[in-house]
Amino acid sequence: MTAATGERLETPVLIVGAGPAGLACALRLAQLAAAGTAGTLSPDDIHVIDKAYAPGMHTLSGAVLDPVALAELVPDYAEQGFPFEAPVSEERLLFVTKRRTWRIPFAERLFGNDGCHLVALGKVVQWLAAQAEAAGVNVLMGVGGAELLIEDGRVAGVRTVDRGRNPDGTPGTQFEPGAELHGRVTVLAEGAYGSLTQQLREDFHLAGDNPQVYALGLKELWDVPAGRLRAGTVWHSLGYPLDPSMYGGGWMYALREDRVSLGLVVGLHYPDAAFDPHAALQRYKRHPRVSALLEGGRLLRYGAKVLPAGGLWAIPKAGVPGVLAVGDAAGYVDMQRMKGIHLAMKTGMLAADAAAGVFSGAVDVDELPSDFAARVRTSWAWSEMWKARNYHQGFSAGLYRGLAHAALQLVTRGRGVRGRYPDHPGHERLMPNRTGTPQALVPDEQVTFSRETSVFHSGTRHEEGQPAHLLIAEPGICHDRCTQEFGNPCTRFCPAGVYEWQEDPSGAHAKINAANCLHCKTCEIMDPYRNIRWTVPENGGPRYEAM
Amino acid sequence: MSATTLLIAEWRGSELHPVTRDAAALARRLGGERVVAVVLGPAPAAVTAALAPLVSEIRLVDGPGLSLGSGEAACHACDELIRRLRPDWVVIPGTGYDLAPRVAARWRRSVIANCAAVETGVDGPTFIRSVYQGRLLARVRPVGEPPHLVTVEPGAGGAADGEGLAGQAVIEQLHLASLPAETATSLEEPVTPHARSSSLRDAGVVVAVGRGIRSQEGVELAGRLAQLLGAELAGSRPVCDEGWLPADRQIGSSGVTVAPHLYLALGVSGAIQHTMGMHQSRRIVAINRDPNAPIFRIADIAVIADLGEILPELIRSLEQAGPA
Numbered sequence: 001m002t003a004a005t006g007e008r009l010e011t012p013v014l015i016v017g018a019g020p021a022g023l024a025c026a027l028r029l030a031q032l033a034a035a036g037t038a039g040t041l042s043p044d045d046i047h048v049i050d051k052a053y054a055p056g057m058h059t060l061s062g063a064v065l066d067p068v069a070l071a072e073l074v075p076d077y078a079e080q081g082f083p084f085e086a087p088v089s090e091e092r093l094l095f096v097t098k099r100r101t102w103r104i105p106f107a108e109r110l111f112g113n114d115g116c117h118l119v120a121l122g123k124v125v126q127w128l129a130a131q132a133e134a135a136g137v138n139v140l141m142g143v144g145g146a147e148l149l150i151e152d153g154r155v156a157g158v159r160t161v162d163r164g165r166n167p168d169g170t171p172g173t174q175f176e177p178g179a180e181l182h183g184r185v186t187v188l189a190e191g192a193y194g195s196l197t198q199q200l201r202e203d204f205h206l207a208g209d210n211p212q213v214y215a216l217g218l219k220e221l222w223d224v225p226a227g228r229l230r231a232g233t234v235w236h237s238l239g240y241p242l243d244p245s246m247y248g249g250g251w252m253y254a255l256r257e258d259r260v261s262l263g264l265v266v267g268l269h270y271p272d273a274a275f276d277p278h279a280a281l282q283r284y285k286r287h288p289r290v291s292a293l294l295e296g297g298r299l300l301r302y303g304a305k306v307l308p309a310g311g312l313w314a315i316p317k318a319g320v321p322g323v324l325a326v327g328d329a330a331g332y333v334d335m336q337r338m339k340g341i342h343l344a345m346k347t348g349m350l351a352a353d354a355a356a357g358v359f360s361g362a363v364d365v366d367e368l369p370s371d372f373a374a375r376v377r378t379s380w381a382w383s384e385m386w387k388a389r390n391y392h393q394g395f396s397a398g399l400y401r402g403l404a405h406a407a408l409q410l411v412t413r414g415r416g417v418r419g420r421y422p423d424h425p426g427h428e429r430l431m432p433n434r435t436g437t438p439q440a441l442v443p444d445e446q447v448t449f450s451r452e453t454s455v456f457h458s459g460t461r462h463e464e465g466q467p468a469h470l471l472i473a474e475p476g477i478c479h480d481r482c483t484q485e486f487g488n489p490c491t492r493f494c495p496a497g498v499y500e501w502q503e504d505p506s507g508a509h510a511k512i513n514a515a516n517c518l519h520c521k522t523c524e525i526m527d528p529y530r531n532i533r534w535t536v537p538e539n540g541g542p543r544y545e546a547m
Numbered sequence: 548m549s550a551t552t553l554l555i556a557e558w559r560g561s562e563l564h565p566v567t568r569d570a571a572a573l574a575r576r577l578g579g580e581r582v583v584a585v586v587l588g589p590a591p592a593a594v595t596a597a598l599a600p601l602v603s604e605i606r607l608v609d610g611p612g613l614s615l616g617s618g619e620a621a622c623h624a625c626d627e628l629i630r631r632l633r634p635d636w637v638v639i640p641g642t643g644y645d646l647a648p649r650v651a652a653r654w655r656r657s658v659i660a661n662c663a664a665v666e667t668g669v670d671g672p673t674f675i676r677s678v679y680q681g682r683l684l685a686r687v688r689p690v691g692e693p694p695h696l697v698t699v700e701p702g703a704g705g706a707a708d709g710e711g712l713a714g715q716a717v718i719e720q721l722h723l724a725s726l727p728a729e730t731a732t733s734l735e736e737p738v739t740p741h742a743r744s745s746s747l748r749d750a751g752v753v754v755a756v757g758r759g760i761r762s763q764e765g766v767e768l769a770g771r772l773a774q775l776l777g778a779e780l781a782g783s784r785p786v787c788d789e790g791w792l793p794a795d796r797q798i799g800s801s802g803v804t805v806a807p808h809l810y811l812a813l814g815v816s817g818a819i820q821h822t823m824g825m826h827q828s829r830r831i832v833a834i835n836r837d838p839n840a841p842i843f844r845i846a847d848i849a850v851i852a853d854l855g856e857i858l859p860e861l862i863r864s865l866e867q868a869g870p871a
Contacts, residue, residue, distance in 0.1 A: 143679065160679060
């Protein structure tokens, strides 16, 4: 600890993360407070903090939204100007090779997209933030949480990041230590691989039956000439450019007749250390079917973010007094339907229901985690997670066995041939680099782009003069071991070119371009030595706006 | 007897600093009818005139050392005034960090710093202060014995709705002969930071080095070329990150934007982050080993060559041609 201590501020409810889960939680709780069912709690007592400088700036998703939770939260959402793009009108699952495309029949049953809408999740988050603020909630942007405050075995709140440190970490002239935000109830809604949620998992040894595993989503938003796809078209693809040993696939959604969301999801447990997700996205766009769609169009935005893929068995079983984890932070994503927004909102709302009980006196604060868990287990969110509980694990053995497994899952309503299929964390599955360097891809800067150009289109920025927020615990490992054993995969798995391996006359070393970071967390997940630590920067990050 | 509030007026040159108006509004709202503004040092009449409608009394204080303008001298004066007037509140404009902490230390009080507003209630005032670089607001109540020290955030906005006290302030001259004439600190002329790379922005010719320059020695060689061409030397981000050039020589989205007549790019790959800071240049000459380097897309003259060979050659021929 530094000698200087920050301000101490008290709030009844502290929510970390202004995304679908955190804002749904805040709005629901404000509704309950206004209705008088949350005891003495007033909407003004609810504080949401987020590291992004405005709501939605760090939000990234496809996205197909099942409005089931939204309808529960704001029944007249359509009248309230909810930002729909288009209802899902046509749906296909495609199998693609380098040149060809086949349609997989009946596969749409896996996704259950009837009644769903295409949305830009960033816009949805802006809308939710406005709703929450109108209900009296305090949404504080540009406030990142550095660590959990733990007192007597319970979570007492969050310490925010220090500000005004010099690049070498020493306090600068404008130094201000992080504030201690004490919450009677703290809700972690940080999204996938949130750093405070990771601290909670580690400090309290929280685990599910399976370890959590992740997938990386890389997304681009394009303006294309109108008439190539009907608004509301949803295509998912399996196969190229991913090796059949890998989990993942592509998507193309027509948000409007002239605007396309497309991208690639890659399971972060691929074995080939030479694999490069950014290059794979570029190869995907060179597929004739995809490039025909994009030709003559214009890239608007690029971004990347991880999502939890472990399903129900990876959700931590036990709780810790004082804190609840909701949404992606806790792992509520249905990998069969490839959806998590509705589950994030629903678990956020259930956390609000449970927290209201604390303030009305119905629930003891120490019983809050078990009360929340009971509410989740009796909700439709759990039933949905239960059906897909073994879906993703089936792809451990590759695409073809995964598909056969998925069919079996549909028939057995999620069971397969045993109750729980095991899983293994991503960094344990990376194999030593023996496949050689992949063929370099020369971007045309029209449809395919260099990493630098892609990063430019993320809008990411971190003020110069702050310490690097990516920490290498033992730099020696990079050249003593990693170069030989894995060929420095950080230079490939990072979708933003944060890590560079430089060999110059003074020797080989890693160069960390922390300013490029998209806050996706892939590096912590994939680093085979667990040598990289992602911390919340003083400020900055992507500016996704409508991703 | 009603409470007295001491307000330390801040002035610069011939004018009352705007934050003093905010501080005066906050001082009035503290409830005391008696708001005594203190003007330290030889302030012009315009300052007194601007203050007069805002407070009930003004003390124009002079004394040894006060013209030095240091927080240390001001602290001596404040100390003396607190002793004489016994105020409940001392309100100080939050323009610096050298006065309030000194007074607080001397009187063993804490400072309620950076207040944006005050709310008054039956059990005394509650201050709203911005913390965490203005991203959070804290509500603070003073405890313990007066005087309580409060600093006011510039732009706190209290002035807009604050009508002055009725009438004009009573003005008194006050000479504090007992102040120490010498202090350990004194205020010199304020330092103006260097105008950031204006020479680079206005340059007619820019020689820019990229990662292809490979070493500090390479950068020095490019510097020699720039000298011969009468050009400014600049770099791309990797070069500045390496410390081979200072950060204010960086061209691009997180640096300077230039549009010279001639832009000579040496070993610059041409990432979009760089080119958006120079693509308006009249003529772009790019030298790079990699024929696929994106810089060649916008170059008027593209030279595919190794800098190690071509750079000394360029310098030699320019040296033979004589000074630019």
